Amino acid sequence: MQTRVLDHDDMARMVHLVGRDGLMQRMISALGEALRALGAGLLQDSPPRSGFQRGGALRGVIETMPHREPGGGVTIKTVSYSPDNVARHRLPTIMGTIARVEDKTGRLLALADAGLLTALRTGAASAIATRLLAHPDAHVVGIVGAGAQAVTQLHGITQVLDVREVLVHDINLGTAADFARRVAFLNLDVKMAEPREVLARAEVICTATSVKPGEGPVLPDGVHQPHLHVNSVGADETGKTELPVPLLRRALVCVDHREQALKEGECQQLSEHEVGPSLAELCAHPSRALKHRGRLTVFDSTGFAFEDHVAFDVLMGLADELGVGTKLALEGQPEDLLDPYSIAAFRRTSGDGPRSADASSSV
Template structure:
């Protein structure tokens, strides 16, 4: 029995063949369905991620994120956040790998790149939350942070809103300069602007920054539209936050995973009493979300493994449709389950050790 491996080339072939929009649409729809099932008690279980902080040209982390579908499968993503990667190593800030195991046997059934998957599912989750909480006529998107995650945030929002204008700000001039080209496939009007102008004009605001622990917020709570919806995705370490506390205290705040949000999300600044709802609850009861659209709303997105599980499902389905992926004998499956060592071919036998 082999393990299906989707490498970087396979992911590229899937997106190139099916199209960016079609892949994003499938993940958005699949997440909405999975969140609703979770609210109804049939979506499996996702404990908070574990991990440790590390020095990675600045403070970073390496985490493991498990999701369990009883009787079916276990999905585990390992993901590293290394803010110095683009400048020092020519690598993405976020690197990851996703593994799928059979729940009955524990056999490794699939292994896939997690870099593209993480970016797509994070954007898709923001689209699900924004579709529920933002005004349907929202046409101006603001972005604080113009790195890789900002691309899929904007892409996902473009699939559920008629966007007229995009304003973007980043403290890194290089990121800001290349952003219009990186999102050129969307055909949107994208302009660089000061942070204050971005937040003052936005109907929907996405914050996706590498702000250091204790250095936030990344914008001031002034001149914001009363109906502003914020997708805050950058907080992923204890002490790291992007939003002003004053905005959070007056807003309707929803989270994807409460335990994570209280430990390392924007809700560090609020506590459990400040959380209005979980995103799965709103997916199951959209009317509750729609009632909040006239006020400030926040999606505190820390990202949880159900999202990775769902995104992997989509990629595996597409790989099967397209005949992509490589089957590898990664695990040792002996004919005799009690045999520890693989049998050696005649030419592989080692000469006996001699005393010297």
């Protein structure tokens, strides 16, 4: 039995061969179609993620996100959110791996890094929500929180709107100033701005911050464009929120996963009856979104395993197309299926002498 492994170099090769736009466009298309089917009741939803919230000096969460396609496969993503990683360890804030298990046998089909996948699918989800709920003539985008996720948030939006100006804010001035370099491939006019200016002028805003639980909001309430649409993607643990409650209560609030959003998204600040339709429902019935394009709308994006399952399908399809990835025998298969010690790699002939002390030590 062999498992296809996609490592860092494989992901880099896909970006190089397909291009940023090609990857994002494929992700938006695949996720849009899948959400439409989910909203129509043709596909199965995911359970909420679960895991461990770290306190004290070890901020963040480590979680597992499972999704099952009956008869097809099970996707399981292990993901960590560690907001101190960049400064303390020179590692990304979000790290993870993703696995695909065959539904009928349980064997491991594929294993991959989930960093790029998570960024792409989150940006694609915001693009789909923006296409449905933002005014089609919106041109000014605001970014609050200019870290890694902000890159794919803006990139996704450029695939569905004619973006002409970008206002960016981050509490770290260096990160905000560097954002223009990281999105230079989009050829946009990027300016630094304070949150109140972002709120007042932007027609679409993305919040993607590492604000601590209980220390939000990161966007003030106040005067804004009447047709403002907000993609809030930073709320991903209990107590962590980015938007002010009065703004949420004036808006149509669309969620990706209702149960998750009420527990750890912006919707933890609302009662259940104040939460609007899911993104899947709007994808299946886009006419329900059209009537809200002229008013304040919010997409509460907590990220759910269904998106990861679809995104992994996209990347595995590209791997097949490009011949990318390595096949490894990760899972053991004993010759005698009833004897776990009969793994072929450890069988010895009768002529073999005893192992040395070093060779027989545990590994």
